[in-house]
Amino acid sequence: LAPQQAGFDIFERNFGSVLTNERTQGERIRIEGRVFDGIGTVLKDVLIEIWQANAAGRYAHPADRQPGKAEDPEFRGWGRSCTDFDTGVYTFETIKPGVVTGRNGRFMAPHINVWVVARGINLGLNTRLYFSDEAEANAKDAVLNIIEWEARRATLVAQRSPGTGTGASGVPVYRFDIRLQGEGETVFFDI
Amino acid sequence: MRAPAPDAEYLMRDTTSHPPALTPAYKTSVLRSPRLAPISLQQSLSEVTAPVFRAEEFGPLDHDLILNASKDGLPIGERIVVHGYVHDQLGRPVPNALVEVWQANASGRYRHKKDQYIGALDPNFGGCGRMLTDAHGYYAYRTIRPGPYPWRNRVNDWRPAHIHYAISGSGWVQRLITQMYFEGDPLIATCPILRIVPSEEQIRGLIALQDTSAFVQLDSRAYRFDIVLRGQRATLFENAVQA
Numbered sequence: 399l400a401p402q403q404a405g406f407d408i409f410e411r412n413f414g415s416v417l418t419n420e421r422t423q424g425e426r427i428r429i430e431g432r433v434f435d436g437i438g439t440v441l442k443d444v445l446i447e448i449w450q451a452n453a454a455g456r457y458a459h460p461a462d463r464q465p466g467k468a469e470d471p472e473f474r475g476w477g478r479s480c481t482d483f484d485t486g487v488y489t490f491e492t493i494k495p496g497v498v499t500g501r502n503g504r505f506m507a508p509h510i511n512v513w514v515v516a517r518g519i520n521l522g523l524n525t526r527l528y529f530s531d532e533a534e535a536n537a538k539d540a541v542l543n544i545i546e547w548e549a550r551r552a553t554l555v556a557q558r559s560p561g562t563g564t565g566a567s568g569v570p571v572y573r574f575d576i577r578l579q580g581e582g583e584t585v586f587f588d589i
Numbered sequence: 590m591r592a593p594a595p596d597a598e599y600l601m602r603d604t605t606s607h608p609p610a611l612t613p614a615y616k617t618s619v620l621r622s623p624r625l626a627p628i629s630l631q632q633s634l635s636e637v638t639a640p641v642f643r644a645e646e647f648g649p650l651d652h653d654l655i656l657n658a659s660k661d662g663l664p665i666g667e668r669i670v671v672h673g674y675v676h677d678q679l680g681r682p683v684p685n686a687l688v689e690v691w692q693a694n695a696s697g698r699y700r701h702k703k704d705q706y707i708g709a710l711d712p713n714f715g716g717c718g719r720m721l722t723d724a725h726g727y728y729a730y731r732t733i734r735p736g737p738y739p740w741r742n743r744v745n746d747w748r749p750a751h752i753h754y755a756i757s758g759s760g761w762v763q764r765l766i767t768q769m770y771f772e773g774d775p776l777i778a779t780c781p782i783l784r785i786v787p788s789e790e791q792i793r794g795l796i797a798l799q800d801t802s803a804f805v806q807l808d809s810r811a812y813r814f815d816i817v818l819r820g821q822r823a824t825l826f827e828n829a830v831q832a
Contacts, residue, residue: 399689399755401717404701408658408715410648436620443703449640449761459638461596461760476640483702500633511635515766518617520608520785522766524627526635545628578621588602588627589636589762 399445403480415479417448417492421472424453424493426569428561429527432486433514436579440486444516447478448490448527450509455496464499491566494529500540507535507542514576523586527574530557545585553577553584597824598632599762600678608785615781616742637760637821642687642721651719654692654732658700658715665711666695666733668809671769671797675726675756678820682726686818687757689719690730697738697750706738731809737776749776749783756816763818770796771812 401408418426429448433441451457456467458475475495479488492510500506510527528536536542542551556572576584610622630636650657655664671690675683693699693716696708700716714733722728735750751768758764770777777783777796786792794817803811 399691401715404699406658406700406715408717409651409719411646436624439620441621447764449635449638451635457634457638459641461638462634463596464634474640498634500635501631504633506633506635509635511761513761513764516621518615518619518621520610520612520615520618520622522764523623541630541633544630579624583623583625585625586623586627588604588629589632 417477429490431574433576444481449511451495504540507539599819612785652730664714670811672729673815686722689755692735692752697736749774
């Protein structure tokens, strides 16, 4: 799925971890994190994909017919990232999504859908990334609120910190670590 | 039957027909499987939508693994065509689905930094391909049949010949990675990864059948492999909000 990462070139255009171009609308953000196994080892062979709405809260898909939300032709809303072979860090450069209306008109806070696959993971794991600076919205979110163990909800909240430097490295960073098993285990969804 | 509304929800995944997360005979799963039960979500727009791909994003050889990494000649190995249909559980074709494949070469060696197997690399074989299904859900690609290879699980475990698949359909809930095997391969009976699939019927669903009618004379043999994604059911009653 990521031939360049494997060490060779084959396709002219590769799918990657940068979801934006210079014309994409919305606040630029960077997502960074690592994936840990049941004894806290950082995994270095994980592939992660994300699927998200644009800055207006609209998905680039024909089934999205939410009224009053504009399409952004410069944003597909999907990306793929591999953890680094040395550090285990994965990254995405994207934009912060707007609010998407949930099932039966219920409120959903801004979020990104995350899919995790790797050696030893028999069926891809689904989770969601929420944002630490959206505490008020998160408290009303229809999905977070079905997790009856309140302490587990925090595993889905990425922590914001200001970026350092210029250009792509100067944008706010959201750190989202994923714990597959054990203490602080990330909430996974059967969707 | 009424066609489903584009945002109609998908049928529940039948977890009894998939491998569980924890399968100790496949050792790597032991520390990489969640201990807590997944939380079931009723689907929203976030789950029933998925990325859309366009034909012009793909190169003319993206689905031809015999030629797409060729440097100074043809790769060595058995020439095969693999083809089939992607449809959902209700039998509807899934058009415009992204099908990505990757595999070892005829020696059972991957072109990947981390593969140290003694089996020889082939300078003319890359091992990756991708394509979109057509309006009928049909896909086809051409490749070299991969060889089996050893792996560190038990000390003498060998994978049957297989091709990895990733499929992105019309909804995020259909996202699927799987592996395709070849009819008649005796390693299928003993593979610890394949044996995590809970039923023989589901295992059969992962085995491509030799398709003699699609052989290309004096050129290639062929295998047929169909893929079933989750079905999208019609919305027969509207979801009025009960205030």
